[in-house]
Amino acid sequence: MKKSLLRLEAALLLSSLFFCPLGGLPAHAEEEELPPQEPVVATEDEVLKEQIAQVHQGLLEIHQAMAKRRRTLMAETNEVRKANLYAEIDGLRKEYNLLQDLLFELVDEATATEWTKIDEALKRVRRFERYQERAYQKEENLRERQQ
Amino acid sequence: MNASSRGRGWLAAWLAAGLLGSQVPAFAQETAPSTAEVVVAIKRRAQQILEERRRAKRLRVSWDISQLVGYESNPANGPDHIGDTYFEQSVYGTFSKKLAPTITWQGIYSGSYDNYVEYGDGDYMSHTLTPVKLLWQPGRMWRVDTGADFNITYYPRSKGSNYRDLKPFVGVRQNLWGTWFQTARYEWFIRDYISKQARDGNSAETLSNRVDTRHRLRYELGTTWQEALLKVKQEWYSHDSNDARNDFYDAQDYKVTASVNRNLTEKFSANASYSFERKNYEHRPVTGITAEARYDDTQTWTVAGTYDFNNTWSFAPSFSYKFLDSNEPTGEYVDTTITGTLSARF
Numbered sequence: 001m002k003k004s005l006l007r008l009e010a011a012l013l014l015s016s017l018f019f020c021p022l023g024g025l026p027a028h029a030e031e032e033e034l035p036p037q038e039p040v041v042a043t044e045d046e047v048l049k050e051q052i053a054q055v056h057q058g059l060l061e062i063h064q065a066m067a068k069r070r071r072t073l074m075a076e077t078n079e080v081r082k083a084n085l086y087a088e089i090d091g092l093r094k095e096y097n098l099l100q101d102l103l104f105e106l107v108d109e110a111t112a113t114e115w116t117k118i119d120e121a122l123k124r125v126r127r128f129e130r131y132q133e134r135a136y137q138k139e140e141n142l143r144e145r146q147q
Numbered sequence: 148m149n150a151s152s153r154g155r156g157w158l159a160a161w162l163a164a165g166l167l168g169s170q171v172p173a174f175a176q177e178t179a180p181s182t183a184e185v186v187v188a189i190k191r192r193a194q195q196i197l198e199e200r201r202r203a204k205r206l207r208v209s210w211d212i213s214q215l216v217g218y219e220s221n222p223a224n225g226p227d228h229i230g231d232t233y234f235e236q237s238v239y240g241t242f243s244k245k246l247a248p249t250i251t252w253q254g255i256y257s258g259s260y261d262n263y264v265e266y267g268d269g270d271y272m273s274h275t276l277t278p279v280k281l282l283w284q285p286g287r288m289w290r291v292d293t294g295a296d297f298n299i300t301y302y303p304r305s306k307g308s309n310y311r312d313l314k315p316f317v318g319v320r321q322n323l324w325g326t327w328f329q330t331a332r333y334e335w336f337i338r339d340y341i342s343k344q345a346r347d348g349n350s351a352e353t354l355s356n357r358v359d360t361r362h363r364l365r366y367e368l369g370t371t372w373q374e375a376l377l378k379v380k381q382e383w384y385s386h387d388s389n390d391a392r393n394d395f396y397d398a399q400d401y402k403v404t405a406s407v408n409r410n411l412t413e414k415f416s417a418n419a420s421y422s423f424e425r426k427n428y429e430h431r432p433v434t435g436i437t438a439e440a441r442y443d444d445t446q447t448w449t450v451a452g453t454y455d456f457n458n459t460w461s462f463a464p465s466f467s468y469k470f471l472d473s474n475e476p477t478g479e480y481v482d483t484t485i486t487g488t489l490s491a492r493f
Contacts, residue, residue: 047203051196058189065182095186102193109248114287118328118369121376125408127211127490128418128451128463130239134259134273135484139469141300141308142224142269143443143478144396 035063039103041110048110055103062096204245210493211239217486222266224471224480233263253280253294271308273300290320312338330367336360346392359388359396375409397429418451433475443473463488 036059039052066089073085215235221228237259244252255277262270280294295315302308314336322328338359344352362385369378381403388396406420424445431441451465469482 045203047199051199054192055196058192061185061189065185068182092186095189099189099193102196106196111286116287116322117326117371118322119290121371121408124410124416125376125406125418127239128408128453130257131463131465131488132420132449134237135467137273137300138261138269138271139224139482141271141302142222143471145305145308 035060036100036103039107039110041107041114045110045115048106052103052106052110055099055106058099059096059103062092062099066092066096206242206244209241209243211490213237213239213488213490215486215488217484219482219484221480221482222263222269224482226477226480228481229266231263231266231269233261233266233269235259235261249283249285251282251284253282254278255280267304268302270304271300271302273298288322290322291318293317306342307340309342310338310340312336326372327368327370329369330365332365332367334361334363334365336363345389346395348391350392355389357388357390357396359386361386375407378404378406380404380406393432394430395428398426398431399429400424400426414455416453418449418453420447420449422447433473434477437474439474441473441475441478443471443475443478445469445471459491459493461490461492463490 038056069085069089076082218232220230222231240256242254246252257275260272275296275298277294277296283291299311314334316334318332320330340357343357345355345357347353365382367378367380384400386398390396402424404422408418410416426443428441433441447469449467453461453463455461465486467484471480473479
């Protein structure tokens with residue numbers, strides 16, 4: 001009897017390695033992930049830059065929350081608490097993906113409207129060139145009066 | 148459905164799922180309160196960002212108003228060289244709205260009024276309206292703009308110089324290797340002199356207004372070097388008029404301009420430029436017994452600066468020296484202009 005119970009326990013232990021009785025294991029739940037890299041964009045739009053920084057900060061915070069749960073998961077032995085942690089990590093992962101989509105959208109917009117040193121330099125001389133064009137037109141109009 | 152609209156859709160659904168505000172997400176019921184609060188705060192920021200992006204697509208308006216005081220040594224551009232003081236008020240207003248991430252619409256109004264203390268023939272008013280200017284900026288390398296200007300210029304004491312014109316234009320800039328750029332620009336205008344009749348080959352006035360057209364092409368090559376902007380610009384235009392008296396206004400023109408602009412301090416930037424212009428009239432005769440048509444060579448030197456008091460106010464002094472040399476001796480002149488301009492931008 002004792003041997004058959006031992007065999008049953010071994011079989012259950014082996015099967016628990018492959019099947020979670022309280023729900024499927026997310027494949028990425030125990031993976032250690034690198035924190036999200038800060039995107040580098042050169043855009044004139046200061047508001048857009050600030051928005052990118054804020055969303056990136058949000059991603060970092062969610063990433064830290066997931067990492068904390070993974071560390072807890074590694075040390076946890078209680079199956080119920082482990083299942084709860086897996087669910088929390090999965091929920092955070094979904095939040096992370098949605099926020100990441102927003103970050104990609106903002107970075108795409110910043111890349112599409114990238115502001116260069118050349119744009120900055122040409123903006124500086126725009127008013128002066130408008131004045132020169134006006135002076136040139138004025139002189140041309142007066143010269144045309146000569147008969 | 149593209150990635151951006153898909154992202155927005157998911158985010159909207161996520162926010163609408165009632166996980167905002169004080170409601171704690173289900174997954175966070177057994178976690179420390181600080182994590183739940185952090186996630187709620189992140190979602191709140193994300194919603195604010197969406198709202199700010201919606202606001203950014205709304206109409207933006209900016210204005211630039213200037214008052215100029217100047218002294219010109221020869222405002223009539225004639226042989227007498229009688230100097231005069233003048234004043235210019237100008238307004239430049241821009242309305243802009245993003246139509247797409249890389250396309251912006253602009254509507255522009257530019258107006259100026261010049262009046263001289265003594266030389267009343269030089270007083271004039273100009274209004275230019277650009278109802279549509281489209282800017283396309285698909286990334287780092289290309290800048291494309293196109294649109295059309297409508298202008299009215301009015302000389303209260305020299306009505307023969309009054310005109311209105313329509314000028315469509317297109318320009319392309321290519322940013323190269325991080326610091327170099329080249330620009331090509333084409334303009335065409337048709338100009339109707341509303342108070343001046345065209346003349347026929349016998350110098351008699353016709354019933355038609357004088358109408359001029361011009362094709363103008365500009366090419367510019369430049370670079371930013373340290374804090375400086377260096378450019379060389381070449382322009383060519385061909386001018387044609389229905390005034391048939393010696394085809395008086397028909398001409399080909401070529402102009403080259405070299406300029407440098409540099410930030411000397413955080414608040415002060417300086418400009419210097421030199422231009423040489425050759426205008427070849429097709430048939431305009433010159434004094435004396437010669438079959439040669441008239442040509443004018445104009446050289447202009449300009450130095451100017453801009454001092455920014457703050458984000459709104461700035462002051463710009465300038466000095467320019469112009470010398471016109473011609474095979475028509477009565478057309479030669481020298482003109483020196485000194486100006487000071489106070490501007491407000493908001």
